Amino acid sequence: MWSGNSFCPVKLCGIIDQFAQQPSLKESSSLNRLEIINKCFSKRTVEEIISALEVEASNSADEWVATTIQSLKKASPTSLKISLRSIREGRTQTVGECLQREYRMVCHVMRGDFSRDFFEGCRAILLDKDRNPKWMPPRLEQVHDEAVEQYFSRIDDPQWEDLNLPARRSHGRNIESKL
Helix, strand or coil: CEECCEECHHHHHHHHHHHCCCCCCCCCCHHHHHHHHHHHHCCCCHHHHHHHHHHHHHHCCCHHHHHHHHHHHHCCHHHHHHHHHHHHHHCCCCHHHHHHHHHHHHHHHHHCCCCCHHHHHHHHHHHCCCCCCCCCCCCHHHCCHHHHHHCCCCCCCCCCCCCCCCCCCCCCCCCCCCC
16 A cells, blocks of 8 residues: 555555455435436536426436425525535535635535524524524515525625634655545
8 A cells, every 4th residue: 555655546446346345235326316416516506406307306206306306395595505506516615614614614504694594594493483584685586696695605704703723744655435
């Protein structure tokens, strides 16, 4: 695996493969739906994702697809768009960058800087228990990119410091994921 100062990912993968086992999956496992998940959730926008799921629902009787559509349509449109952007950006970021991005998003949400949807969701589920939140804006197409962008910005308040992680020493090698 290591010879001198060099690391060999191929040897490591070979060792992992010797001990890897295929799990037995329950029928309800999302892993059994990876084809549909990849096909639908690879779309560019939340609207396109829901549209792709609706096409799948019209072509199959899979309860998972119908439940997923229902869950997405009940969620805060702003939160859906923020979450999709965060996931997409996170693919190319370091763990530290991801933590900083998530920290900024959560701070903006908790402060209610741009939307009160978090508090409205808590009200509808935990306080009044009417399960009927009034999202603002109420529809996906009303959530503009500029509104989403705000959640990724630094907080302009001296009481709320940005997340500052300690510098990490690099060992000069990147370990490749098997996934």
